[in-house]
Amino acid sequence: MNTPEHAVxxxxxxxxxxxxxxxxxxxxYVCHALSFDYGQRxxxxxxxxxxxxxxxKVVEHRVFHMYLAMFGGSALTDPxxxxxxxxxxxxxxxxxxxxxxxxxxxxxxxxEVLNSRAIFIGVNAVDYSGYPDCRPEYxxxxxxxxxxxxxxxxxxxxxxxxxxxxxxxxxxxxQLGTSLGVDYAMTVSCYQADSAGRACGVCxxxxxxxxxFHQAEIADPxxxxxxxxxxxx
Amino acid sequence: MNTPEHAVxxxxxxxxxxxxxxxxxxxxYVCHALSFDYGQRxxxxxxxxxxxxxxxKVVEHRVFHMYLAMFGGSALTDPxxxxxxxxxxxxxxxxxxxxxxxxxxxxxxxxEVLNSRAIFIGVNAVDYSGYPDCRPEYxxxxxxxxxxxxxxxxxxxxxxxxxxxxxxxxxxxxQLGTSLGVDYAMTVSCYQADSAGRACGVCxxxxxxxxxFHQAEIADPxxxxxxxxxxxx
Numbered sequence: 273m274n275t276p277e278h279a280v281x282x283x284x285x286x287x288x289x290x291x292x293x294x295x296x297x298x299x300x301y302v303c304h305a306l307s308f309d310y311g312q313r314x315x316x317x318x319x320x321x322x323x324x325x326x327x328x329k330v331v332e333h334r335v336f337h338m339y340l341a342m343f344g345g346s347a348l349t350d351p352x353x354x355x356x357x358x359x360x361x362x363x364x365x366x367x368x369x370x371x372x373x374x375x376x377x378x379x380x381x382x383x384e385v386l387n388s389r390a391i392f393i394g395v396n397a398v399d400y401s402g403y404p405d406c407r408p409e410y411x412x413x414x415x416x417x418x419x420x421x422x423x424x425x426x427x428x429x430x431x432x433x434x435x436x437x438x439x440x441x442x443x444x445x446x447q448l449g450t451s452l453g454v455d456y457a458m459t460v461s462c463y464q465a466d467s468a469g470r471a472c473g474v475c476x477x478x479x480x481x482x483x484x485f486h487q488a489e490i491a492d493p494x495x496x497x498x499x500x501x502x503x504x505x
Numbered sequence: 506m507n508t509p510e511h512a513v514x515x516x517x518x519x520x521x522x523x524x525x526x527x528x529x530x531x532x533x534y535v536c537h538a539l540s541f542d543y544g545q546r547x548x549x550x551x552x553x554x555x556x557x558x559x560x561x562k563v564v565e566h567r568v569f570h571m572y573l574a575m576f577g578g579s580a581l582t583d584p585x586x587x588x589x590x591x592x593x594x595x596x597x598x599x600x601x602x603x604x605x606x607x608x609x610x611x612x613x614x615x616x617e618v619l620n621s622r623a624i625f626i627g628v629n630a631v632d633y634s635g636y637p638d639c640r641p642e643y644x645x646x647x648x649x650x651x652x653x654x655x656x657x658x659x660x661x662x663x664x665x666x667x668x669x670x671x672x673x674x675x676x677x678x679x680q681l682g683t684s685l686g687v688d689y690a691m692t693v694s695c696y697q698a699d700s701a702g703r704a705c706g707v708c709x710x711x712x713x714x715x716x717x718f719h720q721a722e723i724a725d726p727x728x729x730x731x732x733x734x735x736x737x738x
């Protein structure tokens with residue numbers, strides 16, 4: 273019998289990360305889930321991550337604390353900036369400078385200590401139209417750098433950054449996760465969810481999510497603060 | 506008159522980082538110094554960093570807090586592992602998994618918010634014989650990744666990772682810094698310095714530093730816990 277491989281899975285508590293966790297488990301990985309408390313305004317996603325980790329029975333779930341908000345520059349961490357309620361052009365104000373790079377770097381540290389060669393991240397096609405650090409060429413460049421940075425890389429044990437949702441639409445992700453048994457009612461995508469995890473229904477993340485369920489023809493289990501907004505596409 | 510460029514300088518409080526700060530200032534950069542409280546056992550270096558930042562009159566100095574020690578795997582953060590007192594072969598036990606990648610990533614976040622295109626890091630030739638993330642090919646790969654990761658990179662404003670000590674020996678670094686007026690008495694290199702910043706004299710960092718002063722023919726201003734060790738090469 274082969275020894276199972278270990279993987280570090282970035283678990284934000286959103287829809288995408290819940291799906292990659294189920295995918296990684298489906299591929300036989302022993303999953304170590306990693307969440308970040310980085311001063312984000314949508315803190316309900318951390319509760320969602322903890323619930324998902326328990327429900328999906330990961331071997332361990334850790335929350336890494338850091339105060340990215342100290343640099344400002346994003347509507348997700350800077351109270352002085354408002355979360356946009358319409359889809360704009362270019363890089364959105366909700367982009368957090370270097371967030372994926374920082375999270376992947378920390379995942380890399382844990383993977384190295386665990387002697388794991390796999391990191392799963394839920395970046396996807398819908399996001400990469402706006403966020404530079406969701407694009408396939410970015411993920412590939414991170415992997416190249418990671419294999420030069422680490423002891424494992426130097427010893428020829430290649431680390432692989434798995435981004436299996438990269439080329440899927442929100443609807444396809446929802447269909448995939450549903451087939452894997454993910455309970456999306458537990459997930460929080462909203463950039464300004466309230467402390468009970470109820471969504472605003474109007475930020476970019478809410479719009480993309482709701483449209484995804486609609487296109488996937490799967491009932492949207494999201495809890496909205498204002499029930500009327502749930503149907504207002 | 507040109508507007509001065511801003512730079513983020515990784516300031517650990519050691520000899521190398523004090524030198525790059527002086528170098529960056531000499532090149533006319535407005536320097537934003539960044540230190541990390543990551544659960545390292547040699548906490549005296551943080552006091553040294555604060556002293557250096559004041560002495561070298563940086564525009565601001567920030568300390569980013571994170572608990573890398575939570576993953577273990579290094580003698581610098583794991584109390585269960587002893588700091589080696591002889592130079593070994595291969596990657597030393599004092600290597601902290603992904604440390605430089607994590608620090609550069611966080612510097613990248615700050616640089617992006619500051620609209621700065623320069624990050625200075627004091628990696629050097631002596632270190633890169635042992636630490637994978639001190640090698641020139643690693644720094645180059647990080648820079649490539651960074652320019653795909655950021656808003657600035659996407660907009661064509663290239664971020665440059667300056668590692669000007671990369672090809673210098675410890676002795677050359679000390680000669681350079683001395684010519685720039687760096688007060689090395691303020692710096693702490695020892696992996697197990699006491700709370701007053703006094704060095705052990707026997708860890709790798711102490712040995713490399715002492716040998717550097719010796720070869721540079723510059724008096725070693727390091728304060729040792731045991732004065733006898735200072736001369737015991």
